[in-house]
Amino acid sequence: MPSYDRADKPIHEPRQLKVICIGAGASGLLLAYKLQRSFEKFELTVYEKNEDISGTWLENNYPGCACDIPAHAYTFSFEPNPNWSSVYAGSKEIRQYFVSFASKHELSKYVKTRHQVSKAVxxxxxxxxxxxxxxxxxxxxIRDSCDMLVNAAGVLNAWRWPTIPGLQDYKGTRLHTANWDESVDLTGKHVGLIGNGSSAIQVLPAILPIVDRVTTFIRTPTWVSPVQALESRKYTDEEREKFVNDPQTLLKYRKELEAGTNGIFPLFIADSAAQKATFESMSAIMKEKLQREDLENLVIPTWPVGCRRLTPGVNYLESLGSSQVEVVYGEIQKITEKGCVSNGQEYPFDVLVCATGFDTSYKPRFPVIGTKGKNLADAWKFEPKSYLGLSVPDFPNYFTMIGPSSPIGNGPVLIAVEAQADYMLKIMNRWQTENIHSLSPKMEAVEDFIAFKDEYMKRTVWERGCRSWYKNNSISGKITALWPGSTMHYLEAIADPRYEDWNFKYVGNRFAFLGNGFSQAESDKTADLAYYIRDKDDGPLISRVKQMKVTSKSGSVSLENARDVIVV
Known part of the structure:
Protein backbone atom coordinates (compact mmCIF):
# COMPACT_ATOMS: atom_id res chain seq x y z
CA MET A 1 0.00 0.00 0.00
CA PRO A 2 1.48 3.44 -0.92
CA SER A 3 2.32 5.93 1.81
CA TYR A 4 1.50 9.64 1.57
CA ASP A 5 3.47 11.35 4.36
CA ARG A 6 2.27 14.92 4.88
CA ALA A 7 3.45 15.53 8.45
CA ASP A 8 6.00 18.16 7.41
CA LYS A 9 3.86 19.86 4.76
CA PRO A 10 1.14 22.52 4.90
CA ILE A 11 -2.52 21.66 4.51
CA HIS A 12 -3.55 20.44 1.05
CA GLU A 13 0.02 20.14 -0.20
CA PRO A 14 -0.38 18.50 -3.64
CA ARG A 15 1.35 15.24 -4.41
CA GLN A 16 2.42 14.20 -7.89
CA LEU A 17 -0.56 13.26 -10.07
CA LYS A 18 -0.18 11.06 -13.12
CA VAL A 19 -3.02 10.94 -15.66
CA ILE A 20 -3.43 8.84 -18.79
CA CYS A 21 -6.07 9.94 -21.30
CA ILE A 22 -7.22 7.70 -24.14
CA GLY A 23 -7.91 9.72 -27.28
CA ALA A 24 -6.82 13.14 -28.56
CA GLY A 25 -10.12 14.26 -30.02
CA ALA A 26 -12.08 17.24 -28.73
CA SER A 27 -12.56 15.71 -25.26
CA GLY A 28 -8.95 14.61 -24.79
CA LEU A 29 -7.56 17.96 -25.93
CA LEU A 30 -9.93 19.81 -23.61
CA LEU A 31 -8.89 17.67 -20.65
CA ALA A 32 -5.22 18.40 -21.43
CA TYR A 33 -5.92 22.12 -21.61
CA LYS A 34 -7.86 22.24 -18.35
CA LEU A 35 -5.37 20.07 -16.48
CA GLN A 36 -2.50 22.27 -17.66
CA ARG A 37 -4.39 25.45 -16.74
CA SER A 38 -5.39 24.46 -13.21
CA PHE A 39 -2.82 21.99 -11.85
CA GLU A 40 0.76 21.82 -10.72
CA LYS A 41 2.76 18.65 -10.03
CA PHE A 42 1.10 16.55 -12.70
CA GLU A 43 2.14 14.29 -15.54
CA LEU A 44 -0.19 13.66 -18.48
CA THR A 45 0.05 11.31 -21.43
CA VAL A 46 -2.66 11.29 -24.11
CA TYR A 47 -2.49 8.13 -26.21
CA GLU A 48 -3.98 8.56 -29.68
CA LYS A 49 -4.32 5.66 -32.13
CA ASN A 50 -4.41 7.85 -35.24
CA GLU A 51 -1.49 9.55 -36.94
CA ASP A 52 -2.65 12.95 -35.73
CA ILE A 53 -5.03 14.66 -33.30
CA SER A 54 -8.71 15.66 -33.58
CA GLY A 55 -10.37 12.23 -33.45
CA THR A 56 -13.59 11.94 -35.41
CA TRP A 57 -12.78 15.02 -37.47
CA LEU A 58 -9.60 13.37 -38.70
CA GLU A 59 -11.24 10.01 -39.35
CA ASN A 60 -14.36 11.27 -41.13
CA ASN A 61 -13.49 12.82 -44.47
CA TYR A 62 -16.25 11.47 -46.70
CA PRO A 63 -17.79 13.80 -49.29
CA GLY A 64 -20.06 16.36 -47.65
CA CYS A 65 -18.90 15.58 -44.10
CA ALA A 66 -19.80 18.53 -41.88
CA CYS A 67 -21.06 19.45 -38.44
CA ASP A 68 -24.81 19.06 -38.01
CA ILE A 69 -25.10 22.13 -35.77
CA PRO A 70 -24.01 25.71 -36.58
CA ALA A 71 -20.22 25.97 -36.44
CA HIS A 72 -20.21 28.98 -34.13
CA ALA A 73 -22.10 26.80 -31.63
CA TYR A 74 -19.50 24.07 -32.01
CA THR A 75 -16.58 25.67 -30.21
CA PHE A 76 -15.37 25.61 -26.64
CA SER A 77 -17.12 28.31 -24.62
CA PHE A 78 -13.88 30.23 -24.11
CA GLU A 79 -12.32 29.67 -27.56
CA PRO A 80 -14.29 31.35 -30.38
CA ASN A 81 -13.36 31.02 -34.04
CA PRO A 82 -14.25 34.16 -36.03
CA ASN A 83 -13.11 32.54 -39.28
CA TRP A 84 -15.73 29.85 -39.88
CA SER A 85 -16.49 29.94 -43.60
CA SER A 86 -20.12 28.85 -43.40
CA VAL A 87 -23.00 28.14 -41.06
CA TYR A 88 -22.32 24.37 -41.15
CA ALA A 89 -18.55 23.96 -41.40
CA GLY A 90 -16.97 20.99 -43.16
CA SER A 91 -14.95 18.34 -41.37
CA LYS A 92 -11.56 19.62 -42.54
CA GLU A 93 -12.33 23.10 -41.24
CA ILE A 94 -13.54 21.72 -37.92
CA ARG A 95 -10.42 19.60 -37.62
CA GLN A 96 -8.30 22.71 -38.17
CA TYR A 97 -10.09 24.39 -35.26
CA PHE A 98 -8.93 21.64 -32.87
CA VAL A 99 -5.44 21.52 -34.38
CA SER A 100 -5.14 25.30 -33.88
CA PHE A 101 -6.48 24.97 -30.33
CA ALA A 102 -3.82 22.38 -29.51
CA SER A 103 -1.09 24.49 -31.10
CA LYS A 104 -2.14 27.70 -29.34
CA HIS A 105 -2.07 26.06 -25.91
CA GLU A 106 0.95 23.84 -26.60
CA LEU A 107 -0.90 20.59 -25.94
CA SER A 108 1.01 18.39 -28.39
CA LYS A 109 3.71 17.75 -25.79
CA TYR A 110 1.25 15.52 -23.95
CA VAL A 111 0.13 13.51 -27.00
CA LYS A 112 1.62 10.29 -28.36
CA THR A 113 0.09 9.54 -31.75
CA ARG A 114 -0.05 6.08 -33.31
CA HIS A 115 -0.22 4.63 -29.80
CA GLN A 116 -3.28 2.50 -29.06
CA VAL A 117 -4.26 1.46 -25.55
CA SER A 118 -4.84 -2.30 -25.63
CA LYS A 119 -5.45 -3.13 -21.97
CA ALA A 120 -5.97 -1.44 -18.59
CA VAL A 121 -5.90 -3.27 -15.26
CA ILE A 142 4.64 -0.18 -23.93
CA ARG A 143 3.67 -0.66 -20.29
CA ASP A 144 2.64 2.46 -18.44
CA SER A 145 0.76 3.27 -15.24
CA CYS A 146 -1.27 6.16 -13.85
CA ASP A 147 -3.21 7.37 -10.85
CA MET A 148 -6.20 8.46 -12.97
CA LEU A 149 -7.39 6.91 -16.23
CA VAL A 150 -9.70 8.93 -18.52
CA ASN A 151 -11.36 7.25 -21.50
CA ALA A 152 -11.98 9.98 -24.08
CA ALA A 153 -12.21 7.63 -27.08
CA GLY A 154 -15.67 8.94 -28.02
CA VAL A 155 -19.03 7.32 -28.60
CA LEU A 156 -19.14 7.59 -32.42
CA ASN A 157 -15.70 6.20 -33.01
CA ALA A 158 -15.89 2.43 -33.61
CA TRP A 159 -17.35 2.29 -37.13
CA ARG A 160 -18.89 -0.91 -38.39
CA TRP A 161 -19.93 -2.59 -41.61
CA PRO A 162 -23.61 -3.49 -41.92
CA THR A 163 -24.56 -6.98 -40.74
CA ILE A 164 -26.10 -7.93 -44.08
CA PRO A 165 -25.49 -11.42 -45.52
CA GLY A 166 -23.12 -11.48 -48.48
CA LEU A 167 -21.21 -8.27 -47.74
CA GLN A 168 -17.90 -9.99 -48.45
CA ASP A 169 -19.23 -11.35 -51.77
CA TYR A 170 -19.49 -7.92 -53.37
CA LYS A 171 -16.93 -7.63 -56.19
CA GLY A 172 -17.04 -3.86 -56.73
CA THR A 173 -15.42 -1.11 -54.69
CA ARG A 174 -16.69 -0.99 -51.10
CA LEU A 175 -16.45 2.10 -48.89
CA HIS A 176 -17.56 3.06 -45.38
CA THR A 177 -18.18 6.72 -44.64
CA ALA A 178 -16.08 6.56 -41.46
CA ASN A 179 -13.16 4.92 -43.29
CA TRP A 180 -13.29 6.77 -46.59
CA ASP A 181 -10.67 6.08 -49.24
CA GLU A 182 -10.06 9.42 -50.97
CA SER A 183 -8.19 7.70 -53.78
CA VAL A 184 -11.45 6.21 -55.08
CA ASP A 185 -12.83 8.28 -57.98
CA LEU A 186 -16.63 8.24 -58.14
CA THR A 187 -16.81 10.23 -61.37
CA GLY A 188 -19.31 8.68 -63.76
CA LYS A 189 -19.97 5.72 -61.45
CA HIS A 190 -23.21 4.13 -60.38
CA VAL A 191 -23.17 4.25 -56.56
CA GLY A 192 -25.22 2.17 -54.14
CA LEU A 193 -25.74 4.04 -50.86
CA ILE A 194 -26.93 2.19 -47.75
CA GLY A 195 -28.41 4.27 -44.93
CA ASN A 196 -30.20 7.56 -44.32
CA GLY A 197 -28.62 8.73 -41.09
CA SER A 198 -26.50 11.87 -40.80
CA SER A 199 -23.60 10.55 -42.91
CA ALA A 200 -25.74 9.32 -45.80
CA ILE A 201 -27.75 12.54 -45.76
CA GLN A 202 -24.50 14.47 -46.25
CA VAL A 203 -22.97 12.09 -48.82
CA LEU A 204 -25.82 11.97 -51.33
CA PRO A 205 -25.94 15.64 -52.37
CA ALA A 206 -22.13 15.86 -52.23
CA ILE A 207 -21.51 13.07 -54.78
CA LEU A 208 -24.52 13.65 -57.01
CA PRO A 209 -22.82 16.25 -59.28
CA ILE A 210 -20.03 13.82 -60.28
CA VAL A 211 -21.62 10.36 -60.33
CA ASP A 212 -23.73 8.89 -63.10
CA ARG A 213 -26.49 7.79 -60.75
CA VAL A 214 -27.21 6.68 -57.18
CA THR A 215 -29.37 3.89 -55.84
CA THR A 216 -30.05 4.77 -52.22
CA PHE A 217 -31.41 2.16 -49.82
CA ILE A 218 -33.61 3.56 -47.04
CA ARG A 219 -34.87 1.35 -44.24
CA THR A 220 -36.83 3.93 -42.24
CA PRO A 221 -37.98 7.54 -42.61
CA THR A 222 -36.12 10.34 -40.84
CA TRP A 223 -36.59 14.00 -40.01
CA VAL A 224 -34.42 16.30 -42.11
CA SER A 225 -34.38 20.01 -41.36
CA PRO A 226 -31.89 22.73 -40.44
CA VAL A 227 -31.31 23.34 -36.74
CA GLN A 228 -33.20 26.47 -35.64
CA ALA A 229 -34.31 26.75 -39.29
CA LEU A 230 -30.79 27.94 -40.17
CA GLU A 231 -30.20 27.06 -43.80
CA SER A 232 -26.64 26.48 -44.96
CA ARG A 233 -24.84 29.46 -46.44
CA LYS A 234 -21.39 30.97 -46.69
CA TYR A 235 -20.55 33.91 -44.46
CA THR A 236 -19.76 37.03 -46.45
CA ASP A 237 -16.32 38.64 -46.29
CA GLU A 238 -17.91 41.56 -44.47
CA GLU A 239 -19.45 39.28 -41.82
CA ARG A 240 -16.19 37.43 -41.21
CA GLU A 241 -14.22 40.67 -41.06
CA LYS A 242 -16.63 42.01 -38.46
CA PHE A 243 -16.35 38.80 -36.42
CA VAL A 244 -12.55 39.21 -36.43
CA ASN A 245 -12.46 42.93 -35.64
CA ASP A 246 -15.47 43.27 -33.35
CA PRO A 247 -15.40 40.57 -30.64
CA GLN A 248 -18.65 41.83 -29.11
CA THR A 249 -20.53 41.27 -32.37
CA LEU A 250 -19.15 37.75 -32.53
CA LEU A 251 -19.99 37.10 -28.87
CA LYS A 252 -23.56 38.30 -29.41
CA TYR A 253 -23.97 36.04 -32.44
CA ARG A 254 -22.49 33.04 -30.64
CA LYS A 255 -24.79 33.56 -27.66
CA GLU A 256 -27.82 33.79 -29.96
CA LEU A 257 -26.92 30.48 -31.61
CA GLU A 258 -26.16 28.79 -28.28
CA ALA A 259 -29.40 30.05 -26.71
CA GLY A 260 -31.30 28.84 -29.76
CA THR A 261 -29.74 25.38 -29.52
CA ASN A 262 -30.56 25.21 -25.81
CA GLY A 263 -34.08 26.44 -26.54
CA ILE A 264 -34.82 23.37 -28.69
CA PHE A 265 -35.08 21.01 -25.71
CA PRO A 266 -38.87 21.35 -25.10
CA LEU A 267 -39.56 19.63 -28.42
CA PHE A 268 -38.00 16.44 -26.97
CA ILE A 269 -40.90 16.21 -24.51
CA ALA A 270 -43.54 13.99 -26.07
CA ASP A 271 -46.89 15.62 -26.78
CA SER A 272 -45.65 19.05 -25.74
CA ALA A 273 -46.82 22.16 -27.57
CA ALA A 274 -43.29 22.62 -28.93
CA GLN A 275 -43.27 19.04 -30.27
CA LYS A 276 -46.65 19.40 -31.96
CA ALA A 277 -45.76 22.72 -33.57
CA THR A 278 -42.38 21.45 -34.76
CA PHE A 279 -43.94 18.27 -36.18
CA GLU A 280 -46.31 20.30 -38.31
CA SER A 281 -43.75 22.85 -39.48
CA MET A 282 -41.06 20.29 -40.32
CA SER A 283 -43.55 18.14 -42.23
CA ALA A 284 -44.46 21.16 -44.33
CA ILE A 285 -40.81 22.08 -44.93
CA MET A 286 -39.94 18.53 -46.01
CA LYS A 287 -42.94 18.32 -48.35
CA GLU A 288 -41.95 21.59 -49.96
CA LYS A 289 -38.42 20.34 -50.61
CA LEU A 290 -39.40 16.85 -51.79
CA GLN A 291 -42.14 17.92 -54.20
CA ARG A 292 -43.13 14.27 -54.69
CA GLU A 293 -45.97 12.58 -52.87
CA ASP A 294 -44.48 9.10 -53.28
CA LEU A 295 -41.29 10.21 -51.52
CA GLU A 296 -43.24 12.05 -48.83
CA ASN A 297 -44.83 8.77 -47.77
CA LEU A 298 -41.43 7.06 -47.59
CA VAL A 299 -39.26 9.76 -46.05
CA ILE A 300 -41.38 11.84 -43.65
CA PRO A 301 -41.78 10.02 -40.30
CA THR A 302 -44.93 9.53 -38.31
CA TRP A 303 -42.93 9.34 -35.07
CA PRO A 304 -42.04 12.53 -33.17
CA VAL A 305 -39.38 15.00 -34.24
CA GLY A 306 -36.15 14.37 -32.34
CA CYS A 307 -36.69 10.64 -31.71
CA ARG A 308 -33.56 10.27 -33.86
CA ARG A 309 -30.82 12.89 -34.03
CA LEU A 310 -31.81 15.83 -36.21
CA THR A 311 -29.68 16.80 -39.20
CA PRO A 312 -29.77 19.89 -41.42
CA GLY A 313 -29.67 17.71 -44.54
CA VAL A 314 -28.42 20.40 -46.91
CA ASN A 315 -29.92 19.59 -50.37
CA TYR A 316 -30.65 15.98 -49.35
CA LEU A 317 -34.39 16.07 -49.88
CA GLU A 318 -34.00 17.87 -53.18
CA SER A 319 -31.45 15.24 -54.25
CA LEU A 320 -33.85 12.37 -53.51
CA GLY A 321 -36.16 13.73 -56.20
CA SER A 322 -33.40 13.94 -58.82
CA SER A 323 -33.68 11.86 -61.99
CA GLN A 324 -30.21 10.51 -61.11
CA VAL A 325 -31.47 8.96 -57.86
CA GLU A 326 -33.42 5.76 -57.36
CA VAL A 327 -34.90 5.35 -53.88
CA VAL A 328 -35.32 1.77 -52.66
CA TYR A 329 -37.34 1.54 -49.45
CA GLY A 330 -37.19 -1.45 -47.11
CA GLU A 331 -34.74 -3.97 -45.69
CA ILE A 332 -31.83 -5.30 -47.74
CA GLN A 333 -32.11 -9.09 -47.77
CA LYS A 334 -28.57 -9.73 -48.98
CA ILE A 335 -25.60 -8.34 -50.85
CA THR A 336 -24.46 -10.09 -54.02
CA GLU A 337 -21.38 -9.88 -56.25
CA LYS A 338 -23.07 -7.08 -58.21
CA GLY A 339 -25.20 -5.18 -55.68
CA CYS A 340 -28.02 -5.42 -53.14
CA VAL A 341 -31.22 -7.43 -53.07
CA SER A 342 -34.21 -5.62 -51.55
CA ASN A 343 -37.89 -6.54 -51.83
CA GLY A 344 -36.84 -9.56 -53.89
CA GLN A 345 -35.13 -7.49 -56.59
CA GLU A 346 -31.38 -7.14 -57.27
CA TYR A 347 -30.01 -3.63 -57.74
CA PRO A 348 -26.50 -3.65 -59.29
CA PHE A 349 -23.99 -0.79 -59.05
CA ASP A 350 -20.26 -0.03 -59.37
CA VAL A 351 -19.43 1.26 -55.88
CA LEU A 352 -21.05 0.37 -52.56
CA VAL A 353 -21.05 3.14 -49.94
CA CYS A 354 -22.05 2.02 -46.43
CA ALA A 355 -23.20 4.89 -44.25
CA THR A 356 -24.09 2.43 -41.53
CA GLY A 357 -22.79 4.09 -38.44
CA PHE A 358 -20.94 2.92 -35.37
CA ASP A 359 -20.93 0.47 -32.52
CA THR A 360 -22.82 2.43 -29.87
CA SER A 361 -22.86 -0.28 -27.18
CA TYR A 362 -20.30 1.78 -25.18
CA LYS A 363 -18.34 -1.39 -24.46
CA PRO A 364 -14.61 -0.56 -24.57
CA ARG A 365 -12.67 -2.06 -27.46
CA PHE A 366 -9.98 -3.35 -25.13
CA PRO A 367 -10.10 -5.03 -21.70
CA VAL A 368 -10.70 -2.62 -18.81
CA ILE A 369 -10.33 -4.68 -15.64
CA GLY A 370 -11.49 -3.15 -12.37
CA THR A 371 -11.72 -4.48 -8.82
CA LYS A 372 -11.83 -8.25 -8.29
CA GLY A 373 -11.04 -8.84 -11.96
CA LYS A 374 -14.30 -7.36 -13.22
CA ASN A 375 -14.24 -6.63 -16.97
CA LEU A 376 -16.12 -3.50 -18.03
CA ALA A 377 -17.23 -5.19 -21.25
CA ASP A 378 -18.96 -7.85 -19.15
CA ALA A 379 -20.45 -5.29 -16.78
CA TRP A 380 -21.92 -3.45 -19.78
CA LYS A 381 -22.85 -6.54 -21.78
CA PHE A 382 -26.59 -5.95 -21.54
CA GLU A 383 -26.77 -2.30 -20.54
CA PRO A 384 -24.08 0.37 -20.10
CA LYS A 385 -24.67 1.98 -16.71
CA SER A 386 -22.61 4.98 -15.68
CA TYR A 387 -22.69 7.51 -12.88
CA LEU A 388 -23.94 10.73 -14.51
CA GLY A 389 -22.11 9.84 -17.73
CA LEU A 390 -18.78 10.19 -15.90
CA SER A 391 -17.64 7.06 -14.09
CA VAL A 392 -18.42 3.45 -13.23
CA PRO A 393 -18.80 1.56 -9.93
CA ASP A 394 -16.02 -0.99 -9.20
CA PHE A 395 -13.66 0.83 -11.56
CA PRO A 396 -11.74 3.18 -9.24
CA ASN A 397 -10.07 6.36 -10.50
CA TYR A 398 -11.60 5.75 -13.94
CA PHE A 399 -13.57 8.36 -15.90
CA THR A 400 -15.45 8.45 -19.19
CA MET A 401 -15.87 11.51 -21.39
CA ILE A 402 -19.34 11.42 -22.97
CA GLY A 403 -20.09 8.10 -21.34
CA PRO A 404 -23.55 6.51 -21.20
CA SER A 405 -26.32 8.92 -20.15
CA SER A 406 -24.48 12.07 -21.25
CA PRO A 407 -26.28 14.96 -22.98
CA ILE A 408 -24.97 14.10 -26.45
CA GLY A 409 -28.26 14.87 -28.19
CA ASN A 410 -29.95 17.16 -25.69
CA GLY A 411 -28.46 20.50 -26.80
CA PRO A 412 -24.94 21.94 -27.20
CA VAL A 413 -22.43 19.13 -26.67
CA LEU A 414 -19.04 20.82 -26.16
CA ILE A 415 -20.20 22.75 -23.10
CA ALA A 416 -21.24 19.41 -21.59
CA VAL A 417 -17.74 18.08 -22.30
CA GLU A 418 -16.34 21.12 -20.50
CA ALA A 419 -18.56 20.41 -17.50
CA GLN A 420 -17.42 16.79 -17.41
CA ALA A 421 -13.75 17.79 -17.53
CA ASP A 422 -14.31 20.24 -14.66
CA TYR A 423 -16.01 17.54 -12.61
CA MET A 424 -13.16 15.08 -13.16
CA LEU A 425 -10.58 17.68 -12.19
CA LYS A 426 -12.46 18.42 -8.95
CA ILE A 427 -12.19 14.73 -8.09
CA MET A 428 -8.50 14.68 -9.07
CA ASN A 429 -7.89 17.77 -6.95
CA ARG A 430 -9.25 16.01 -3.86
CA TRP A 431 -7.12 12.96 -4.60
CA GLN A 432 -4.02 15.09 -5.08
CA THR A 433 -4.44 17.11 -1.89
CA GLU A 434 -5.66 14.41 0.50
CA ASN A 435 -4.64 10.90 1.61
CA ILE A 436 -6.97 9.20 -0.84
CA HIS A 437 -6.00 5.83 -2.25
CA SER A 438 -8.93 5.52 -4.66
CA LEU A 439 -12.53 6.42 -5.21
CA SER A 440 -15.42 5.18 -7.33
CA PRO A 441 -19.17 5.79 -7.41
CA LYS A 442 -21.35 3.62 -5.20
CA MET A 443 -23.36 0.95 -6.97
CA GLU A 444 -26.55 2.02 -5.18
CA ALA A 445 -26.08 5.59 -6.40
CA VAL A 446 -25.75 4.39 -9.97
CA GLU A 447 -28.79 2.14 -9.68
CA ASP A 448 -30.84 5.04 -8.27
CA PHE A 449 -29.68 7.30 -11.10
CA ILE A 450 -30.52 4.70 -13.76
CA ALA A 451 -33.97 4.19 -12.23
CA PHE A 452 -34.61 7.95 -12.33
CA LYS A 453 -33.31 8.17 -15.89
CA ASP A 454 -35.49 5.29 -17.12
CA GLU A 455 -38.61 6.80 -15.56
CA TYR A 456 -37.87 10.23 -17.00
CA MET A 457 -37.36 8.86 -20.50
CA LYS A 458 -40.97 7.69 -20.62
CA ARG A 459 -42.06 11.28 -21.14
CA THR A 460 -39.64 11.95 -24.00
CA VAL A 461 -39.80 11.43 -27.75
CA TRP A 462 -36.64 9.30 -27.59
CA GLU A 463 -38.67 6.31 -26.40
CA ARG A 464 -41.08 6.52 -29.31
CA GLY A 465 -41.04 4.13 -32.26
CA CYS A 466 -37.88 4.98 -34.17
CA ARG A 467 -34.60 3.12 -34.61
CA SER A 468 -31.86 5.17 -32.98
CA TRP A 469 -28.29 4.88 -31.76
CA TYR A 470 -29.56 6.56 -28.59
CA LYS A 471 -30.87 3.07 -27.75
CA ASN A 472 -28.03 1.10 -29.38
CA ASN A 473 -29.63 1.07 -32.85
CA SER A 474 -32.81 -0.58 -31.63
CA ILE A 475 -36.43 0.55 -31.92
CA SER A 476 -37.74 -0.35 -28.48
CA GLY A 477 -34.62 -0.67 -26.32
CA LYS A 478 -33.73 1.45 -23.30
CA ILE A 479 -32.31 4.93 -23.83
CA THR A 480 -28.68 4.42 -22.81
CA ALA A 481 -26.96 7.34 -24.54
CA LEU A 482 -28.82 10.41 -23.32
CA TRP A 483 -29.13 12.48 -20.18
CA PRO A 484 -32.59 12.77 -18.56
CA GLY A 485 -32.94 16.49 -19.12
CA SER A 486 -31.53 19.40 -21.06
CA THR A 487 -27.86 20.25 -21.48
CA MET A 488 -28.32 23.24 -19.15
CA HIS A 489 -29.94 20.88 -16.65
CA TYR A 490 -26.80 18.73 -16.87
CA LEU A 491 -24.51 21.70 -16.22
CA GLU A 492 -26.31 22.39 -12.95
CA ALA A 493 -26.58 18.71 -12.01
CA ILE A 494 -22.82 18.09 -12.07
CA ALA A 495 -21.59 21.54 -11.05
CA ASP A 496 -20.82 20.27 -7.53
CA PRO A 497 -19.77 16.65 -6.92
CA ARG A 498 -22.08 14.69 -4.64
CA TYR A 499 -19.31 13.07 -2.63
CA GLU A 500 -21.85 11.08 -0.65
CA ASP A 501 -22.37 9.04 -3.84
CA TRP A 502 -18.71 7.95 -3.83
CA ASN A 503 -16.75 5.26 -2.07
CA PHE A 504 -13.51 6.73 -0.72
CA LYS A 505 -10.58 4.60 0.32
CA TYR A 506 -7.84 6.29 2.36
CA VAL A 507 -4.21 5.57 3.11
CA GLY A 508 -3.65 6.03 6.83
CA ASN A 509 -5.56 8.72 8.69
CA ARG A 510 -8.01 10.53 6.43
CA PHE A 511 -7.11 13.80 8.15
CA ALA A 512 -3.41 13.49 7.42
CA PHE A 513 -3.89 16.20 4.78
CA LEU A 514 -4.02 18.71 7.68
CA GLY A 515 -0.23 18.38 7.70
CA ASN A 516 2.04 20.58 9.80
CA GLY A 517 -0.60 23.05 10.92
CA PHE A 518 0.32 25.78 8.43
CA SER A 519 -1.78 26.99 5.51
CA GLN A 520 -0.75 27.11 1.88
CA ALA A 521 -0.73 30.92 2.12
CA GLU A 522 1.71 30.83 5.05
CA SER A 523 4.05 28.56 3.09
CA ASP A 524 4.16 31.08 0.20
CA LYS A 525 6.50 34.00 0.95
CA THR A 526 4.81 36.11 -1.72
CA ALA A 527 1.24 35.62 -0.46
CA ASP A 528 -0.91 38.21 1.33
CA LEU A 529 -1.50 36.91 4.87
CA ALA A 530 -4.58 39.11 5.21
CA TYR A 531 -6.12 38.26 1.82
CA TYR A 532 -9.60 37.89 3.34
CA ILE A 533 -9.85 41.47 4.59
CA ARG A 534 -11.83 43.67 2.16
CA ASP A 535 -14.03 46.76 2.09
CA LYS A 536 -17.16 44.98 0.81
CA ASP A 537 -18.54 41.45 0.73
CA ASP A 538 -17.70 40.19 -2.76
CA GLY A 539 -17.52 36.55 -1.73
CA PRO A 540 -19.42 33.78 -3.55
CA LEU A 541 -23.07 33.24 -2.69
CA ILE A 542 -23.71 30.00 -0.86
CA SER A 543 -27.15 28.86 -1.99
CA ARG A 544 -27.44 27.13 -5.34
CA VAL A 545 -30.41 29.22 -6.41
CA LYS A 546 -28.65 32.53 -5.81
CA GLN A 547 -25.45 31.23 -7.37
CA MET A 548 -27.33 30.33 -10.54
CA LYS A 549 -29.07 33.70 -10.69
CA VAL A 550 -25.63 35.32 -10.77
CA THR A 551 -24.14 32.78 -13.17
CA SER A 552 -27.08 32.92 -15.59
CA LYS A 553 -27.20 36.74 -15.39
CA SER A 554 -30.78 36.71 -14.16
CA GLY A 555 -32.43 40.03 -14.98
CA SER A 556 -30.21 40.74 -17.98
CA VAL A 557 -33.07 40.04 -20.40
CA SER A 558 -35.86 42.62 -20.36
CA LEU A 559 -39.38 41.43 -19.66
CA GLU A 560 -40.42 42.60 -23.14
CA ASN A 561 -37.88 40.21 -24.69
CA ALA A 562 -38.25 37.41 -22.13
CA ARG A 563 -39.10 33.99 -23.52
CA ASP A 564 -42.08 31.94 -22.41
CA VAL A 565 -41.16 29.45 -19.70
CA ILE A 566 -42.03 25.92 -20.76
CA VAL A 567 -43.76 23.94 -18.03
CA VAL A 568 -44.46 20.32 -18.94
Missing part, protein backbone atom coordinates in the same frame (compact mmCIF):
# COMPACT_ATOMS: atom_id res chain seq x y z
CA UNK A 122 -6.52 -1.78 -11.82
CA UNK A 123 -3.84 -2.61 -9.23
CA UNK A 124 -5.65 -2.47 -5.90
CA UNK A 125 -2.49 -2.71 -3.79
CA UNK A 126 -0.60 0.09 -5.52
CA UNK A 127 -3.72 2.12 -6.27
CA UNK A 128 -2.80 2.63 -9.94
CA UNK A 129 -3.93 1.60 -13.39
CA UNK A 130 -1.47 -0.58 -15.28
CA UNK A 131 -1.92 0.30 -18.93
CA UNK A 132 -0.70 -1.64 -21.96
CA UNK A 133 -0.14 0.39 -25.12
CA UNK A 134 0.65 -0.78 -28.65
CA UNK A 135 3.08 1.40 -30.57
CA UNK A 136 1.49 1.19 -34.01
CA UNK A 137 4.60 2.59 -35.69
CA UNK A 138 6.94 -0.28 -34.76
CA UNK A 139 4.65 -2.93 -33.25
CA UNK A 140 6.20 -2.81 -29.78
CA UNK A 141 4.24 -2.92 -26.54
Missing amino acids: WDEIKGVWDVEVANLADGTI
